[in-house]
Every structure is written in C-alpha cells, then in structure tokens.
Amino acid sequence: MTNLFSPIQVGAMALANRIVMAPLTRNRAPDATPNELMKTYYEQRASAGLIITEATAISHQGQGYADVPGLYGEAQVAGWKLVTDAVHAAGGKIVVQLWHVGRVSHAELQPHFAAPVAPSAIRAKTKTVLIKDGAAVFVETSEPRALDVTELPGIVHDYVLAARHAMHAGFDGVEIHAANGYLLDQFMKTGSNHRTDDYGGGIKNRARLLLEVMRAVVDEIGGDRTSIRLSPVTPANDVIDEDPQTLFDYVVHHLAAMDLAYVHVIEGSTGADRVLPDRPFDYASFKAVYRAGGGKGAWMVNNGYDAAMAASAVPADADLVAFGRPFIANPDLVARIATGAAWHTLDRKTLYGGGAAGYIDYPTL
Ligand code: 8OZ
Secondary structure, rough: OOOOOOOEEEOEEEEOOOEEEOOOOOOOOHOOOOOHHHHHHHOOOOOOOEEEEEEEOOOOOOOOOOOOOEEOHHHHHHHHHHHHHHHHHOOOOOEEEEEOOOOOOOHHHEEEEEEEEEOOOOOOOEEEEEEEEOOEEEOOOOOEEEOOHHHHHHHHHHHHHHHHHHHHHHOOEEEEEEEOOOOOHHHHHOOOOOOOOOOOOHHHHHHHHHHHHHHHHHHHHHHHEEEEEEEEOOOHOOOOOHHHHHHHHHHHHHHHHHOOEEEEOOOOOOOOOOOOOOOOHHHHHHHHHHHHHHOOEEEEOOOOOOOOHHHOOOOOOEEEEEEHHHHHHHHHHHHHHHHOOOOOOOHHHHHHHHHOOOOOOOOOO
C-alpha cells in the first residue's frame, strides 16, 4: 500500500518518504551567507523525505529581506556546502529554492540603494523586514522601477548561474520560486504586470519570463533536478490575477513538456485559508491539465495540512505533502506523524531573525 511513508523516486532523487519540509524564511544568514547555525537546523530535519531550503536570492537585486541567504557568491556556495553535506550525512535530500523578490524589497537591501525592480512601476502594499540595532523591524516596501526588456536576459542568466552554483554546493536539485507575489509571480499576474511589450498583456506574454527561466535552468542542470512552486490564488504580497485558472492551466500545460522533478502547489492563501470564497480554483483540474500534457513530475501539495489530511491526500490526489511551520517546531515531524505523537506549536517571536533560540532548540521525541 502506498502511503506517506512509501519511498518515491522524484526526478533524480530517491526519497525515503513523501513528507517534505516546505521552504521557510528564518532570517538567520547575516551577509546573505549560510553558517554553522543553519547547518544544524537543516541537519536536525533530515528525516524529511525532502528538505526545500528557505528562499535563497539568485542575485543581490533579488534580495528583499534582511539576513536571508543568497547563492551568487563563493562564500555562499561554501556555506551551503556545509548544509548539504550535513543533510546528506544524516541520510536526507535537499533542494534549494531560488528566489528573486522583484518589487518586494527595500532600497536599503538593494545594490547601490537603488529602487527594487518589477514588471511595472506599481508599489506592493506589503511589508518587508530590515534589521535595525539587532532587531527585526517591518517597513513598507520601496517604490519599484519597471525592468527594461533588455534587462530580462540578465535575470534569466542569474537563475542559470544560481542553479549551477546549487550543483557546486551539493544540492540534489533546485525549486524555482514562482509563488507568493515575487518576481515571476508579479510577471504572471494582471494586478502587477501592466507591460505593453512581449512580457505583458495576454497570458502567453505574462508567462513568458517564467517559462524562459524554467527552460534555461532545465538546460543547465536537467529537468530531473528542476522543480517549481506556484500559488495560483494567494493574495500574498499584493499580487492577484483576474483569471487564475486560465493562466495556470496555460503555465502547467507548458511545464508538462519539461520533465520536471516535481510541481509544488500552494492551495489557497499562503499560511492561511485553504479555500477563498471569492477566488475559486479547481486544483484537481489543474493537476489533470499537467498530466494530460504528459507531465510526469511528482505532484506536491502544501498549505495547512495535518497528518490526517496528508494521509488522505497521498497517493490519490498528491505524491508528496509539504509541511511548513510544523517542521519549525518539530524537527522530527516524520517520526511524530508515524507514531501519532502530538506536535509542538511554533513560537512566533523567534520566527524571523535571532539566533539559536526558537531555531535549533525545539525538542524531539
Ligand atoms: C515569510 C517571510 C518572508 C518571506 C514566501 C519567501 O512567502 C517567503 C517569505 C515568507 O515565499
């Protein structure tokens, strides 16, 4: 019988189970560089079938929050190698989530204190995090500038370089972060993309940058090490599309031809309601479009799953289930699901920034 604890081959990766640690921003990488503390945190969670790292900037321009890691410099590759070696030694698998925040940034976090970049010069009604005198403070994002069309090949290239760095750093693969209102999602959705060139207007144009990035990364490291995260209807970071079903059916139809390792879908509002009455979305038909197009990647679902929901989703509706906040407070979440043990709750005060407290000191069974 196939269940959450059945091994599964996902692209190039042989996973021990179907329980995945979702990407979780923790703001503990000063100088955008992974460190010993992060190594311990990920090592503690290596019993997950797969770990997806916290979102990791592909370039300095792609950074939007204080103390999040990057993957564009030598020290960052070396820092991540500490992490991947530790996870592999503990028997786990780990992919890095590649991230460009687009307009969700602040000039203080950008090269030369420049304006953040976006498809269009429309400010996001959302906040980001700076560190002031050692403490996290929430600030409005800065007014962005619209990217010139001549800059887009450079951004695609930054994803390719980061994917190449990921291989040097020992990752099993990469997940392209195309969710939660960041750059690729900003390009896809009507609320944030008012361009009139080949990258704006109809769905084909709005999805162009995402598909160019995906094809370029697949060419660089192979489809079996490449995956994607999508969030069709989340209002996260103030990015909304007027017709998400048509948009995402188009996107997933084209992803189907790429032989990806997996497709990771956030159902509903990220970290909140799974069903949005004013924004219906048919996830079953979305998945069916992917399969009908020949897509053979694993189907990963996420957002507020508990053990019972996950057990009933696999294998009929999904191949993999990603758990976010439960993995912060329960490094041994897999063992807890297996034995039916209770789950610790998260301490929200230590979620973003800080040190070991609320990071590597959650108890195991
Ligand atoms: C929480 C805080 C900062 C960033 C996402 C990368 O929502 C994030 C994120 C989440 O995908």
